[in-house]
Amino acid sequence: MESKYINLGISQLTGYLRNRGFTVDMLFFHDGESNEYIMSQIGCRHTHYAFSVSQTNFSRIVKFVKNIKARDINAIVIFGGPFSSMYYEDISKDVPEVDYFVLGDGEIPTEYLLSGGQIEGYPYIYSPKHSSSSYQQYHNEDISWDIADDYFLSDGKKRHIHSIISKNNVCSGSCTFCCIEKSSRIVYKPVDIILTEILKYNNSYGVSHFYFIDNDLFDPGNETAKERIAELCDKLIKLGRDLHFYCSAKATVFRDTQSDHTLLEKMYLAGFDSVFFGIEAANDDDLKLYNKKNRVTDNYLSLQLLREHKIHPDIGFICFNPYSTLSRIKENFKFLIDAQIEDITHYTQSFLEIYKGSPFYTLAVKQQLLNKQYNYMHLDEYRFVSEDAEKITQIVLFLKEKFKNNKDFLTEDGWARFAVFFNGLRRHNKDLEVYVDEFDNLKQKYIDLLRSYFSKLYLDGDIQYCRYSYNDFLKEYRRNKKEMHQLRTRIILSNIRSSKAAPIISYP
Numbered sequence: 001m002e003s004k005y006i007n008l009g010i011s012q013l014t015g016y017l018r019n020r021g022f023t024v025d026m027l028f029f030h031d032g033e034s035n036e037y038i039m040s041q042i043g044c045r046h047t048h049y050a051f052s053v054s055q056t057n058f059s060r061i062v063k064f065v066k067n068i069k070a071r072d073i074n075a076i077v078i079f080g081g082p083f084s085s086m087y088y089e090d091i092s093k094d095v096p097e098v099d100y101f102v103l104g105d106g107e108i109p110t111e112y113l114l115s116g117g118q119i120e121g122y123p124y125i126y127s128p129k130h131s132s133s134s135y136q137q138y139h140n141e142d143i144s145w146d147i148a149d150d151y152f153l154s155d156g157k158k159r160h161i162h163s164i165i166s167k168n169n170v171c172s173g174s175c176t177f178c179c180i181e182k183s184s185r186i187v188y189k190p191v192d193i194i195l196t197e198i199l200k201y202n203n204s205y206g207v208s209h210f211y212f213i214d215n216d217l218f219d220p221g222n223e224t225a226k227e228r229i230a231e232l233c234d235k236l237i238k239l240g241r242d243l244h245f246y247c248s249a250k251a252t253v254f255r256d257t258q259s260d261h262t263l264l265e266k267m268y269l270a271g272f273d274s275v276f277f278g279i280e281a282a283n284d285d286d287l288k289l290y291n292k293k294n295r296v297t298d299n300y301l302s303l304q305l306l307r308e309h310k311i312h313p314d315i316g317f318i319c320f321n322p323y324s325t326l327s328r329i330k331e332n333f334k335f336l337i338d339a340q341i342e343d344i345t346h347y348t349q350s351f352l353e354i355y356k357g358s359p360f361y362t363l364a365v366k367q368q369l370l371n372k373q374y375n376y377m378h379l380d381e382y383r384f385v386s387e388d389a390e391k392i393t394q395i396v397l398f399l400k401e402k403f404k405n406n407k408d409f410l411t412e413d414g415w416a417r418f419a420v421f422f423n424g425l426r427r428h429n430k431d432l433e434v435y436v437d438e439f440d441n442l443k444q445k446y447i448d449l450l451r452s453y454f455s456k457l458y459l460d461g462d463i464q465y466c467r468y469s470y471n472d473f474l475k476e477y478r479r480n481k482k483e484m485h486q487l488r489t490r491i492i493l494s495n496i497r498s499s500k501a502a503p504i505i506s507y508p
Contacts, residue, residue, distance in 0.1 A: 008147070008163035008164070008165060008213060009052050009080075009081065009106075010026060010028075010052050011026070011147045011148045011149070011150065011151055012107070012145060012147050012148075012165075013050075013080075013106045013107055013110060014026045014148035014150065015145055015146040015147045015148040016107040016111070016145045016146075017107075017110065017111060017114070018148060019145070019146060020111055022111075022114055024148075025046065026148060026150040026151075027041055027042065028150070028151055029041070035060065035063055035064070038060075038064065039064060039067055042064060042068070044068065044071040044072050044075070046075070047075065047076060048075070048076040048077075048078060048114070049065075049068055049075060049076070049077050049078065050077075050078040050079075050080060050102075050110070051064075051065070051077075051078070051079055051080070052080055052081045053079045053080065053081045053083050053084040053091075054081060054082075054083045055083055055376070055377065055379075058083070058091075058377065059377075062095050065077050065095060065097045065098060066097055068097075069097045076099050076100070077097055077098050077099050077100075078098070078099065078100045078101070078102060078110070078113070079091065079098050079100070079101050079102070080101070080102040080106045080110070082179070083376075084101055085101070085102075085103045085104055085137050086179055086355055086356050086357050086376075087356060087376040088101035088103065088126045088135075089126070090356075090375065090376050091376065092126070092128050096128070099127060099129075100113060100119070100125055100126070100127050101125065101126040101127070102124070102125055102138075103123075103124050103125065103126060103135060103136065103137045103138060104124060104136070104137025104138035104139055104181075105137075105138050105139055105140040105169060106138075107140060107145065108124070108138055108140070109122075109124040109125050109138050112124070112125070113125055120132075121133075123135055123136050124136065124137070124138040137181070139168065139169060139170065139181050139183075140168055140169065141168050141185075141187045142187075143165060143167070143168055143187065143189055144189070144193070147197075149204075149205075152201070152204075152205040152207075159205070159207070160206065160207055160208050160209050161207065161209045161210070161211060162197075162201045162205075162207045162209070162210055162211070163210075163211045163212075163213050164194065164197060164198070164210055164211065164212050164213070165189070165212075165213055165214055166188065166189050166194055166212055166214050166217060167186055167187060167188045167189060167214055167219065168185075168186065168187040169181065169214075169215075170182070170183035170185065170186060171183070171215050171216060171219060172184050172186070172216075172219050172220035172221075173215075173216070173219075173250060173292075173293065174291050175278075175280075175290050175291055175292060176289065176290050176291045176358065176359040176360045176363070177290055177318075177352060177353070177354065177355065177358055177359075177360045178355070178358060179355045179356075179357045179358050180215055184220065186219055186220065188228060191228060191231050191232045191235070192235075194232060195232065195235050195236070198210060198236070198243070199239075202241065202243065208241075208242060208243055208244055209243075209244045209245075209246070210243065210244070210245050210246075211245075211246050211247075212245065212246065212247035212248070213248075214247070214248065215248055215278075216248055216249050216250050216253070217229060217247040217248060217249055218249050218250070218253045219250075221250060221252060221253045223259075226253075226259070226260070226263055229263065229267070230262075230263050230266055232270070233263075233266035233267055233269070233270035233272075234266065234270075236270035236271060237266065237269050237270050242271075242428045243270075243271040244271050244272075244273050244424045245267075245270065245271050245272045245273065246272070246273060246274050246275075246276070246420075247272065247275055247276070248275070248276040248277075248278065249275055249276070249277060250277070250278060250293065250294065251277040251278060251279050251292075251294035251298050251299055251302045252293050252294045252298050252302075253302075254301075254302055254305045254306075255301075256301065256305065260305065261305075261308075261309070264305060264306070264308075264309040264311065265309055267309070267311060268309045268310050268311055268427070271427070272311055273311070273312060273420055273423050273424035273427070274311065274312040274313070274314050274420045274423065274424075275306055275311055275312075275313060275314070276314040276315065276316065277299075277302050277303075277313060277314070277315050277316070278292075278315075278316045279294065279299045279302070279315045279316060279317060280292055280316055280317060280318050281317070281318055281319075281328075281332060282296055282299060282317075282331050282332045282334070282335030282336070283296065283327075283328045283331035283332060284296060285325075285328055286318070286321065286323075286324075286328055286332070289321065289323060290318070290360075291359075296331075296335070299335065299339070300339065303315075303339055310423070310426075310427070311423075312419055312420050312423040314343070314416065314420065315341060315343075315346070317332070317336070317341070317343075317346040317350050318350055318351070318352045319332045319333070319346070319347075319350035319351070320350065320351045320352060320380075320384075320392070320396060321351075321352040322352075322364065322369045322382045322383065322384055322385055323384075323385060323386060324384060324386060324388070324392055325386045325387070325388050325392075326388040326391060326392065326461065329392070329395075329458055330458055330459055332350075332458075333347070333454060333455070333458035333459065334459075336450075337447065337450065337451045337455075340443075340447055342414070342415035342416040342418075342419050342443070342446070342447075343414070343415075343416035344409045344414050344415070344416070344450075345409065347450055347454050348399055348402075348403035348404075348409055349399065349403055349404055349409075351380035351396070352380065353379035353380050354369075354370070354374075354379055354380070354382060355379065356376070364382060367385075369382045369383055369385065370382050370383075371383060384396075391461060394463055395457060395458075395461070395463060398457075398463050398466065398467065402467075402470055408474065408477065408478065408481075413481075414481065414484075415443060415446055415484060418484055418488055419443070421488070422435075422439060422488075422491060425491065425495055429495055429498050431494065431498050432491060432494060432495060432498075435487065435490070435491055435494075438487060439487065442480065442483055442484060442487060445480055446480050446484070449473070449476055449477060449480060453466065453469070453473045454466075456469075
């Protein structure tokens, strides 16, 4: 039930364990499948049941775990993944049915567990029945293991996205809100190995979209790292295939230099449809608070450079944190509008989530910022402490009331994904250029709608107006979204009719 990384985490773990002689069945499920169906597929024939747990799938997985234990009290339940690696103690108290928590990268610790290793004192596995003086997350440096292909074989459905990791799971950055292992010791997967993996999944399963899940494909952002990706792009271009790539990078990685323009052009020709930047804020005070290396000028430059080379920018963004002021929030909003950022969640739900184990969590605990409602399922429950705290609290409560958990405002169904989708199709099918003006005009109407409504909230602070006019806004938003979906359908049909038609995919 992974969502962000599609298939990689469990697939790599399964491949590793099978190569070590363990018998492992791997099952994938999706949001639309009922709990009854999933339990019927899980069954009760196994000795161990391991789940990749996230904040998104946690509640459903807990139901499955309780069902498994009710059927077989001796079944062993294992939780893994970044989320449970942070909150293993809290989750264990609430879900005592979980026997073990694998902390960090799962291959080595899971093999140790299944091989009967002594858990008492072992730092990479948490169990309420055992103890260790120093629990910590395991971090792989060897990332050359074979990946199990069950994701593409499991239910006969054709899938077109494959996740790739190109280096070990560390980051050279030092963001205060982040829990990713901070290290300058980066171990790269060789370019030819990456290319072989791409060719394998393209040839064997018709996979055309590849998602580099590294938190920064170009880490640490030096020329050596960039030359590595340039080499990969050169080899991809020579293949001459209709391939699509998505990756993440720091907002300081590209500069206005000839070498970076050359790299970006190669990326476009190789098939990079979009790059995700961890911009996070559009005022220097917040950027300093997050210990980000980028400044506002870097934000604008990064977006400009991508767009010059027809690569669509996607961003991470945080509008609210405990130290927010009205001035900082205004600057954040102005950036979103000026930069034509499509993702509706950046305007409605961009609250800092304070993760346990992060430097920001330590600060929040020290300064008693966390509300009583704060827990691992509600990471944005904290108080505001600036001179504008009362007004900001009112704005946040309004946003959570009207926009949080509202299916009208899902990223996956909105302009942000459509923009990436259309950008990718245009690169390989020039017949679709006839839709560019219509796309641009409809998108501009969308941005204008966001500007008109949210400027009242963020620039004027007029919550009463926004509450009164919410239904009118929602009506126009839905109308624009309907027109966008109609345009998307026509583009898809036109692409299918074209001899250059490619699989119709959008990124996760």
